[in-house]
Amino acid sequence: MRSSTSVEQRIDERARRFLATAPAGGYKAKVTEFVVFGLKQGWACIFGATLLAVLMAARLWYPDTAALARNDFLTIAAVAIQVLMVLFKLETLRELRVIILFHIVGTVMELFKTDAGSWSYEAEGFLRIGAVPLFSGFMYAAVGSYMVRVYRLFDLRFAAYPRRWITALLGAAIYANFFTHHYIWDLRWVLLAAVVIIYGRCVMHFRVFRRQFRMPLVAAFLLVALFIWIAENIATWSGAWLYPSQVAGWHPVGLEKLVAWFLLMIISVVLVAWVYKPQPPEGENGRRREVPASSAVRQ
Template sequence: MLSAIDSFLMDDRPRSLAGLKRGLTEFLWFGIKEARACLFVGLFFAAIFLMPRAGLFGIPRYDLLLVVAVAIQLWMVRVKLETWDELKAVCLFHAVGFALEAFKVSGNIQSWSYPDFGYTKIFGVPLFSGFMYAAIGSYIVQAWRLLDIRVRHHPPYWMATAIAVLIYVNFFTHHYIGDYRWYLAACALGLYSRSTVVFRPLDRDRRMPLMLGFVLTGFFIWMAENIGTFWGVWRYPNQLGAWSAVHISKWSSWSLLVIMTFTIVASLKHVKAKIHIAQD
């Protein structure tokens, strides 16, 4: 069923459209493809919304969310919505995310917390939380295929990898030696200043700066984070008494994390084939 839908969405035969009608039609198709690329995110967040805080059948909510996340991921591989290589990349996102979570909730840091009980909590972090990071990778993988994404003037891989590693390290070290996110953001801006993402909403290629894609994706993740904290899945210290919106500064953090995630996706063989490396 989904394969048939994807084939329909990716049908890029020329359409007789012009002017406002073309613009609105392409915008609609772009929105539909983006929604489809968020399949894992949508199903996972639906589980978060529907799952009672007390859990079900005596099983804590965090443990049930882990079961749901694993089931969704395996189902996507089984029906060939993701390949095994893509699953390996998603698992890497999970591991990277879990390591960051374990550090952030530790006693010395306490950037946020998971207040509910769960059998599958390790170092204070429920194992399902890594899937929230993996969901970003899953979205990029799905969007790459559905929108026929290509990248022009991508920086050399060693440079992209270096800035991605520094971004990740800064999430840890800023608690001890200062926050260098804006310096890293400036470096990333310079590194990707010529990079353009080419995508196909309908039947024609469209372009936009790759950095704009990072920032927009970071914004929507920040919005999702507000939803997650509102439902009490995790909480920042200032939200323990009463919920308040996640600080806007988190948008920049998520945008930088998207750069790191994109770099991992860009290492996949079939993705590399659609990336043009800048030579000068």
């Protein structure tokens, strides 16, 4: 496992002692791997899950007559969550740098998109830039937090990872298209095809407990985008922001937004790759080993 925080190291040591007697084969071993996978995913999502819980709680119980506007409360709560993540050593300062970068990238996009009418926030509170409350940037930071945490919790490694300068150009083109499609052609389908071509050969290797698994990286992008889409539905239901079609009455976010989140995942991966340089799977004599994408091996 890559360098973990001191808190995570203690949790990992205790978990391994607890699981030391777990069966090494059979269905019980598979159940153990599945449970550990779920727990690790939950731990990786701790920032986003906590922020989402605060959004839901504010929708259900925050008083309309409170002196502090709800958006300002959400901003203060998001800052508090981030500070506690660092103070309790749930995130490293190195990771905090890329999370801040996510925050900046997301806030710039929010300013443009709200001005273009793509979505809107309640016009309340003082902790905002124009029509964008400052807590909005933390929702992008939550994605960044998940990305950097899952990278080391599962000791991610990549076979046939594309050159980083190529992925950086692709990420820049995707980010630019989020702005330029309001004025010229929308190239999202061209960019989507480029993602499949550039990342199509890449296989992600990840360790859960005793076993190492493999998955095509493009499939991993799609799964994460799907979960972000689910979280977006919860966030819009809570009134954090609304799309124009939801102003008259809430309804689920359309599946077409999956494409946008899928492309946003590429920007996320590019940013994380500059903090954690993608490493190939460990093979004999330290060489990269080529394996079928659908197989799983015990180590």
